[in-house]
């Protein structure tokens with residue numbers, strides 16, 4: 001056996017892959033710890049035998065293999081406990097291998113077959129995800145692909161994650177996404193070895209989880225008036241408009257989702273966002289509010305709710321829970337009790353973000369609480385609330401997590417923190433010995449625009465792929481051992497359907513995956529982007545939407561001393577040509593090519609641009625109004 005493998009090794013030309021990706025055609029995301037590539041390929045046989053071994057229940061791994069192979073290749077799949085000549089051998093190591101840990105794997109492709117070895121089933125699952133990425137892109141297809149040579153390059157991979165927490169947050173409150181849509185989201189994250197789905201289940205626009213002891217949360221709180229367009233400034237609905245837009249997950253749905261995710265090695269962390277962002281709960285049970293008149297409120301559809309221009313962003317209606325009311329804590333005890341039963345994951349996220357304090361300031365009850373508890377500021381009032389909440393969460397056998405506002409006024413003794421307003425809160429919490437997940441707006445907010453504002457649904461900020469790729473979960477100053485990992489957040493105010501959720505998540509989700517899985521020293525944007533393009537092709541096969549925004553040019557405008565408007569065009573990725581017009585017609589590669597700063601002709605009304613790679617259009621046609629450029633130059 002030993003001799004044979006030695007012989008095989010000596011006749012293969014070996015190239016130790018560092019940034020191995022495109023020259024070999026191999027494009028694995030996230031980048032594995034180590035790849036050694038060789039010449040040669042393994043051709044899958046007509047009937048694929050999988051050796052499953054006898055030790056562990058590896059059904060989720062077999063299910064993934066069977067589903068993808070039978071759908072796309074049409075080959076017959078046989079599973080045997082022991083099969084020395086099997087095409088694919090799945091092996092749970094007899095002795096724990098300390099290099100690869102709980103989630104790592106070794107993948108070996110030889111001219112005669114494939115072996116994946118791991119300590120645990122999760123590792124085998126990730127090994128299979130890597131194997132699928134080594135196969136031709138047609139493996140992603142939804143029907144049997146014709147005329148494909150099903151080969152895998154000869155390769156040796158050692159791989160394991162950098163962080164245990166590799167998360168995506170999906171806001172199913174602002175807009176509701178069905179159980180099946182959430183399942184498809186889980187499938188996609190599992191492809192990229194992301195293992196934590198944070199479900200933002202409650203907000204001002206909807207309460208999405210059945211709580212049996214509080215039925216109005218879903219009979220009332222799960223529905224609003226449908227509105228489309230630019231969320232945030234919608235006309236307030238009238239009393240006679242139907243409130244039938246939305247939905248919720250029954251407790252059976254949740255159990256199904258949890259199981260579905262577990263089979264893909266994804267944990268689901270529920271978030272119940274309190275004491276702010278709680279209008280749907282307040283509308284369902286107005287006793288939760290400290291404000292007289294809360295019983296007249298309605299679940300929000302996207303009308304204005306906070307004044308973001310003022311310090312402390314005061315709320316226009318009181319969307320907070322009353323921190324001084326005992327009913328609030330009884331309510332939360334019931335909610336958390338049921339939530340804790342449904343989700344096996346150790347943490348419950350209790351929100352804590354963006355809690356407006358202007359209604360609390362008016363409340364006699366809150367003032368009395370402050371006097372009684374010697375609370376000096378509204379931040380201390382929130383801290384009082386959070387600490388009581390932490391005790392309730394712990395009484396249900398769970399750990400408490402909150403957004404970084406829970407630091408203000410004093411963080412609870414065992415609280416874990418999710419750092420979103422940059423990295424400062426996260427760094428500070430680690431210095432106070434608290435566990436932290438990094439998910440800063442600056443690198444990981446997937447609701448932000450990916451390209452120029454004229455090309456995307458409007459949100460207040462832009463986060464390009466290249467910037468997401470710079471995400472480093474352990475910033476300078478942080479106590480590394482408290483950083484559990486990183487997460488990207490998809491808020492859905494402007495996301496109305498699952499196709500747009502996919503568009504917002506990919507390709508930035510690829511960048512996240514490399515930040516939380518791959519060795520830091522192997523990250524390189526150009527190498528990464530070459531792989532991303534291969535994964536675009538795979539997504540085309542799989543029918544998953546992604547944003548091509550990275551091909552759109554970046555506009556930089558300046559006003560010259562003599563009042564002329566100058567426009568500089570650049571691209572986020574290398575090797576693209578930009579063609580343009582000022583005459584309102586659609587440019588192609590026979591139009592003027594951008595080579596240096598443009599001066600806008602005095603009567604021009606729009607600048608149209610498109611990017612090409614060679615003679616193929618690759619970017620979208622971008623129409624930039626000159627009026628918009630003028631505004632930017634001011």
Ligand code: ACM
Nearest residue numbers: 353354403420491
């Ligand atoms: C947040 O983005 N409000 C946590």
